[in-house]
Amino acid sequence: MISNKKIGIIGTGNMGEAIVGGIIASKVSSPKNIICSDVRADRLNLVKSQYGVATTKNNLKVVRESEILIYAVKPQNMAATLKETSAAMNMSKLIISIAAGVPLAVIESCVKKQLRLIRVMPNIATFVKEGAAAIAGGKHAKREDLKMAKTIFDSVGKSIIIEEELMDAVTGLSGSGPAYIFLIVTALADAGVKMGLSRQEALFLSAQTILGSAKLLLETNEHPGRLRDRVTSPGGTAIAGIHTLEEGGLRTTLMNAVEVATLRSKQLGEMMVKNFSRQ
Ligand SMILES: NC(=O)c1ccc[n+]([C@@H]2O[C@H](COP(=O)([O-])OP(=O)(O)OC[C@H]3O[C@@H](n4cnc5c(N)ncnc54)[C@H](OP(=O)(O)O)[C@@H]3O)[C@@H](O)[C@H]2O)c1
Known part of the structure; x- marks a missing residue:
């Protein structure tokens, strides 16, 4: 299903690299079908030498050449990256964002296009292929798109599909x-x-x-x-x-911790949305 599709990864930091490693090790995809971009040459050299994938500093090239895109830059770099690549984004591509706190509606309004969007909240255990990820589809994401996203994140751990409104709760619990x-x-x-x-x-x-x-x-x-x-x-x-x-009071303390972390995630998300609209 995914093995013959071109996958582009924008941002090859901690998460981007972990995903590249996972999809290659699990044979979900092969190096010849993966292209990565980053602003940092050291990160590109690393993924190229370690995994044999194609690399470029040109984000737009990655979007043009890929059928599935994973945006793995920091949330504060998302608005600029989306604007830079929007010309090549369209409904023929599946766009996956792992940026914490960035709602799909904000991505869509930034790009000003209808897109097959998916938002994923992974966690740090992705680095050892035992991540717990939650996946939410946007308005135009098809069932097949959710399946493809699940295949990718199951290669670096285990994942579930949820409604996007529950992402803050996921951040408070597994994130x-x-x-x-x-x-x-x-x-x-x-x-x-x-x-x-x-x-x-x-x-x-x-x-x-x-x-x-x-x-x-x-x-x-x-x-x-x-x-x-x-x-x-x-x-x-x-x-x-x-x-x-x-x-x-161990149980009460843990429940309180998840509750306050969920509320904090919501608060940070609202701040992120405000910053996004200013950029
Ligand atoms: N790490 C986690 O445990 C975790 C968990 C859940 C979700 N996430 C999400 O995953 C995303 C990536 O996190 P991370 O920890 O992997 O971050 P990271 O290690 O900082 O990786 C991001 C990479 O993207 C590069 N970059 C910055 N601007 C770019 C641009 N315009 N085009 C291309 N590349 C660019 C960064 O370079 P510079 O370093 O020079 O900026 C860096 O190499 C974030 O949105 C975060 O919210 C992470």
């Missing part, structure tokens, strides 16, 4: 979530050190415990409450620990 998990891992490791483990042992055990628990949950598809019950034997250690976590 910001790795930061919460890193905090939890550090706290667990500190606790391990306090109880006598070396820092290295404690950090490894806490990170691997989180990885293993997530894998068990996703692979068995069991309810997390049932899995928790399997670990908590009567009068045992885990239930004693859980009692303390409940007393400390």
Whole structure:
């Protein structure tokens, strides 16, 4: 479906490179069908030597030559990049934006054209091909377009399709979530050190415990409450620990964190829209 399509990636920074690596490693596409652009020669040299893709500093050339485009520049560079490339954008191309906080309606009004647009919110785990991404289609995106976007983001992790209005909630949960998990891992490791483990042992055990628990949950598809019950034997250690976590309000704290991060994402998005219209 995608393998014979030309894919263009504008912005080959952290995310752009991770996506190039993912689609090539998973054979979703091949280097001969990928062209990348960036303002930085060092980034272009890197993707060219590492993945064998074509590169150029000319964003417009990338848009002209591609059937699927991924805009992976920073949100503050989106307006300029869209204006620079709008002449070659049209309904024959699928346009995917991963710019955080930039609504599809804003892209469309910036380009002043009807487009097959898709917005994606990936997360940092994309770099290790375990990203969690949410995909939302614009007014003119077809079912086939959503499928193609899903194929691309499933090559760097796992993805779901949602309505665009839920993007702030996604940002508050899976977009910001790795930061919460890193905090939890550090706290667990500190606790391990306090109880006598070396820092290295404690950090490894806490990170691997989180990885293993997530894998068990996703692979068995069991309810997390049932899995928790399997670990908590009567009068045992885990239930004693859980009692303390409940007393400390862990669940309420995490729910509050996702709620405030969602509201902050909405606020930042509104500021972004104002800046966009000024550019
Ligand atoms: N990183 C994440 O974890 C993450 C998570 C979710 C969403 N996102 C979204 O993904 C997008 C990319 O993020 P990133 O972390 O990959 O950023 P990044 O590492 O800064 O990559 C962006 C690249 O685009 C280049 N660039 C700037 N202006 C350009 C232009 N006009 N044309 C072509 N290239 C241009 C940048 O060069 P300079 O460095 O010289 O500006 C940089 O090499 C952002 O919109 C962000 O919101 C990122």
